[in-house]
Every structure is written in structure tokens, then in C-alpha cells.
Amino acid sequence: MKTYYLVLFIFPFFWNCSDDDNSEVYQNVPIDYKVPSNFPPLAYDLSKNPITEKGFELGKKLFYDGRLASDGVISCGFCHEQSSAFTHHGHELSQGVNGATGTRNTPPIQNLGYQTTFMWDGATTHLELQPIIPFLSPIEMNGDFASTIAMMKSDEEYVKLYKLAFSNGEINSENMLKALAQFMVMLTSSNSRFDKYRRNEAGGTLTQEELDGYALFNQKCASCHATDIFTDNSFRNNGLAINPAVNDIGYFRVTELEQDKYKFKVPSLRNIEITAPYMHDGRLFTLEAVLNHYSNGVVNTQNLDALLNNNGVLGIPLSSNEKTKIIAFLKTLTDNQFLTDKRFSEY
Structure with a gap:
């Protein structure tokens, strides 16, 4: 039987990005995502948001950054812990800013690229829109896009990563959500x-x-x-x-x-x-x-x-x-x- 693994094939491509006084040639590397042979086809359309090393890196940084929340603490990773398959082990209900408690259990984040609906009540059918729900929820992250985008624009690492990850280099909500989707698609559990x-x-x-x-x-x-x-x-x-x-x-x-x-x-x-x-x-x-x-x-x-x-x-x-x-x-x-x-x- 032919077997498949999640592997990385490196095909470098370049574009010019300039800062105020100097220009650099940045490199991004596509990640060729392979569907495990015992899995159904991907539901997520990678052709519209190809996974790259820098897009994945940016998504990971966003996932673990508590500054996206109003209290500066509650990141996505706060409630989605890797050791528990990206759920909040031991907590009956989701935890949020300033000690707030939700009404539902934090679901695991794994193999989301193969799913067609998200959240316990199916509040969205698109993976790129899913993070908006906890991000804006007043009892989860209580975030807002204006302050988050301003924070990222003032952060040198974010500025560099957005330039590396996306051809337009823009720090905006669309690219933010695309980067998070790239990270989440890669969270594939297929080696039990x-x-x-x-x-x-x-x-x-x-x-x-x-x-x-x-x-x-x-x-x-x-x-x-x-x-x-x-x-x-x-x-x-x-x-x-x-x-x-x-x-x-x-x-x-x-x-x-x-x-x-x-x-x-x-x-x-x-x-x-x-x-x-x-x-x-x-x-x-x-x-x-x-x-x-x-x-x-x-x-x-x-x-x-x-x-x-x-x-x-x-x-x-x-x-x-x-x-x-x-x-x-x-x-x-x-x-x-x-x-x-x-x-x-x-x-």
C-alpha cells in the first residue's frame, strides 16, 4: 500500500520589499501539504490561500499572541493547548478575558482543513472566518481589529512577517485571518x-x-x-x-x-x-x-x-x-x- 506523509517541498520564490532607507530581497517557501492516504479530501481550498513557511510562522505568532485580546493575556493558545489536542483540558467551559466564563466547552483544533462547519453551533462555514468569533466575543478575547492592526503595525517583527508572508505585505484583517488559517490547516493529526x-x-x-x-x-x-x-x-x-x-x-x-x-x-x-x-x-x-x-x-x-x-x-x-x-x-x-x-x- 502506498503511504503518504506530511512533507515539505522547497520551491523558493522572491520579491522585493523596501523599508525607509534600505531594500532587501526576502524569501518565502511554499509548503506542499499532502493529504494522508487514509483521509478524505481537504475541504479547505488551498489554491486561494497557499500555505507558506512565513504565512504559517505569522499564523503561529498570531495564535499565541495575548495582545490580540483586550486584556493582553487571552491568546488563542490560552484555551487551545497543544498537549490537549488544542483544547482546554479540565475546563468545562471556555475561559475569557478578566476571568469571564463562556457557556460552551472549548473544542479541539485539529484536522480543521477537512471540516465544513465550525463552532458547536455552526456559526461559520469558512475556516478563515472562524477566528473572528472568539476574537470579537466580549467573553472570550474581546478584541477589535482596529487596535490589533495598530498594534501589529507598531511591531517590527509583525511588519517583517507580513512582508514575507504576503505579496502585498499589508497588515490588515484579511491577511491576519489568512495566516491564522494557514496555521490551523497545518494542525493535522494523522499519525496515531x-x-x-x-x-x-x-x-x-x-x-x-x-x-x-x-x-x-x-x-x-x-x-x-x-x-x-x-x-x-x-x-x-x-x-x-x-x-x-x-x-x-x-x-x-x-x-x-x-x-x-x-x-x-x-x-x-x-x-x-x-x-x-x-x-x-x-x-x-x-x-x-x-x-x-x-x-x-x-x-x-x-x-x-x-x-x-x-x-x-x-x-x-x-x-x-x-x-x-x-x-x-x-x-x-x-x-x-x-x-x-x-x-x-x-x-
Whole structure:
């Protein structure tokens, strides 16, 4: 079987950039992004925003820069920690400026280039627009473009990076969002033991318990957690009891269609072992609790997904042994290379 890796091919190209008193020839290097052979096609259109070394570097700097927030502290990376697959491990709800707390759990940032909708409620369908939501949110980063652009224009490193990353060299919101998208597309988790098993690579051996769990997963879970990305990008009501204090109506906030009340995006399960707590509001803290919910905790709320209501019998039948095997399989999705890749780390 032919195998593929994420590799960098170097094709230098140049342009002239000038400062006040001198001119330099800057070099940027395209990054040839390769889709892993067990993945579906990219959903993100790289032809409209090709990834380059300097675009990626700029996106990474933006991702970890707390100065984008009104308090100078809450960067994207504050809530999206690499060691936890770029989620906020241990926090039920997102954390924001001046100690503010949101109403939803911080989702992992991985394999976003293969997804077609973003945020728990699908508030955007374009990766370049996704960062605007937390950036402008008064309870997350509480940022504004005018002050952020002014800050970057006064920062020599940003001035240089924008010149390197984009042919027009402009420091503006469009280039800022494009750079962040380049960084996020590169956050690809594709080297778990499961991936190596799928690609028949060294280190891809699964135990019998894990193989049994994979078979059970395909029978009972894969209709929603589809493909090797482990999401079908749909919105579903998975039968969580409604919290009356919040009454989060989910996808309805975007569509305003009654049939979309209490539906949330089906999350990817990659690196699920280390991204607790789970669900849109972080109410479940273990994988065992998640499977217990599906086996005997589903509530027949408005718009409950049809797959969870079999002629009045709610949930997914799962024995204790089956749960153990499915969890064993889910742990094969942990990608330690991704979690420790220095290209993505802040320091």
C-alpha cells in the first residue's frame, strides 16, 4: 500500500520589499501539504490561500499572541493547548478575558482543513472566518481589529512577517485571518497508532480488544463519527438533558429553524483520550461517562436524533464489555507526534 506523509517541498520564490532607507530581497517557501492516504479530501481550498513557511510562522505568532485580546493575556493558545489536542483540558467551559466564563466547552483544533462547519453551533462555514468569533466575543478575547492592526503595525517583527508572508505585505484583517488559517490547516493529526494501522505502517498493530472495539465502533458509532476524520460534519441532538439555567438552543441560533433546536455539531473523536471534559458544555468527564450516556442516559428532548430512538427505546445498546472494547479502540486515536510537534508549540 502506498503511504503518504506530511512533507515539505522547497520551491523558493522572491520579491522585493523596501523599508525607509534600505531594500532587501526576502524569501518565502511554499509548503506542499499532502493529504494522508487514509483521509478524505481537504475541504479547505488551498489554491486561494497557499500555505507558506512565513504565512504559517505569522499564523503561529498570531495564535499565541495575548495582545490580540483586550486584556493582553487571552491568546488563542490560552484555551487551545497543544498537549490537549488544542483544547482546554479540565475546563468545562471556555475561559475569557478578566476571568469571564463562556457557556460552551472549548473544542479541539485539529484536522480543521477537512471540516465544513465550525463552532458547536455552526456559526461559520469558512475556516478563515472562524477566528473572528472568539476574537470579537466580549467573553472570550474581546478584541477589535482596529487596535490589533495598530498594534501589529507598531511591531517590527509583525511588519517583517507580513512582508514575507504576503505579496502585498499589508497588515490588515484579511491577511491576519489568512495566516491564522494557514496555521490551523497545518494542525493535522494523522499519525496515531490507528492511522498507522489503516496505512499498514510500522507501529500500526492493534490488539484483539482494540480490533473488536473498532468493529463495534463501526456498528454503533460511525454513522455520525464518520471517515477517519471521525465526524460527518452534521448537527444532531444526542439526547443530553437540557440545562434550564442556560437553555443552549444550539444550531437554531444560526438557522432559526425549529427542527434545529438543541442540535450541536458532531465532534471529531481524534485524540479523544486527552480532550476531556466532553460534550458541548463539558458536562461529562470520562469516556466511560460518555458511553454510559449513550447506553442509558439519553433523554427524549425536542429533535432527538432518530438514530437514538428505536421505536421508543432510547440510546445505543452497549454492554459493559462492549464499552471497554470501544474505549480501548478510541485510545488508539491518540497521536503523540501531533501533541508534541515543535512546529506547533508556542516555544
